[in-house]
Amino acid sequence: MPHSKISLGVNIDHVATLRQSRYRAATGGNLQAEPDPLLAALAAELAGAAGITVHLREDRRHIQDQDFVRLREGIATKLNLEMGNSPEILQIAFKVGPEDVCLVPENRQEITTEGGLDCAGQYVSLLPTVNSLRSAGIRVSMFIAPDLKQVETAARLGAEFVELHTGAFVNALGLAADEEWDRLVQAAHAAHENGLGVNAGHGINYSNIRKIVQLPHLRELNIGHSIISRSILVGMEKAVREMLELIHE
Numbered sequence: 001m002p003h004s005k006i007s008l009g010v011n012i013d014h015v016a017t018l019r020q021s022r023y024r025a026a027t028g029g030n031l032q033a034e035p036d037p038l039l040a041a042l043a044a045e046l047a048g049a050a051g052i053t054v055h056l057r058e059d060r061r062h063i064q065d066q067d068f069v070r071l072r073e074g075i076a077t078k079l080n081l082e083m084g085n086s087p088e089i090l091q092i093a094f095k096v097g098p099e100d101v102c103l104v105p106e107n108r109q110e111i112t113t114e115g116g117l118d119c120a121g122q123y124v125s126l127l128p129t130v131n132s133l134r135s136a137g138i139r140v141s142m143f144i145a146p147d148l149k150q151v152e153t154a155a156r157l158g159a160e161f162v163e164l165h166t167g168a169f170v171n172a173l174g175l176a177a178d179e180e181w182d183r184l185v186q187a188a189h190a191a192h193e194n195g196l197g198v199n200a201g202h203g204i205n206y207s208n209i210r211k212i213v214q215l216p217h218l219r220e221l222n223i224g225h226s227i228i229s230r231s232i233l234v235g236m237e238k239a240v241r242e243m244l245e246l247i248h249e
């Protein structure tokens with residue numbers, strides 16, 4: 001049963017991707033350089049988004065430091081920073097103060113975040129990062145594959161949430177899709193039992209959303225590519241509203 005409490009975080013990285021494709025040297029502070037991620041964020045909020053998500057990558061291929069600061073100052077909902085476990089980005093997170101940080105694996109060659117974070121394999125390096133974020137009053141989520149070992153390690157690390165990587169499910173066909181769905185359901189139950197809030201994201205679109213909202217214990221979805229793509233055709237507010245209707249239908 002889809003439930004009405006699922007909130008939507010809109011990932012606006014691709015707005016900056018479009019801007020950077022033309023104005024590579026531009027910062028988010030230059031309103032001549034369009035499109036402006038802050039304006040996109042405000043439109044998403046008007047339409048009912050519960051939060052704005054950005055990934056400040058080490059290579060700054062889309063969102064720039066100045067975008068992150070302007071979003072912090074300009075949005076009225078909550079700011080969720082996706083970041084790799086990098087000391088440089090961590091310092092920026094402390095300075096700017098997003099409500100949430102979602103720790104993700106980051107690989108310079110990838111087009112988008114490819115897999116989940118290996119919490120188990122990187123426990124030792126992740127622990128001080130999680131501790132320092134929590135001490136700064138920032139809530140921590142771990143972007144992980146729907147794998148029980150990863151869920152348990154995220155809980156041991158002291159994270160508040162996991163964001164379950166839905167990519168394998170949305171890309172699978174037939175029997176493989178059923179298996180991936182079972183993995184997501186089991187991971188969601190395990191996360192809940194371990195006291196973790198359950199978020200989900202990656203590859204979610206206007207078709208697969210009907211299935212995704214059936215994930216147990218789901219509290220927040222983070223959706224980027226499909227909403228930004230639709231917004232080019234129908235506008236950001238309409239694109240967000242249409243997704244929210246499907247989430248709450």
Ligand code: PXP
Nearest residue numbers: 113143201202203222223224225
């Ligand atoms: N959640 C996380 C942790 C991500 O890295 C991404 C991609 O930036 C998303 C959600 C959004 O994925 P998509 O753009 O496929 O909706």
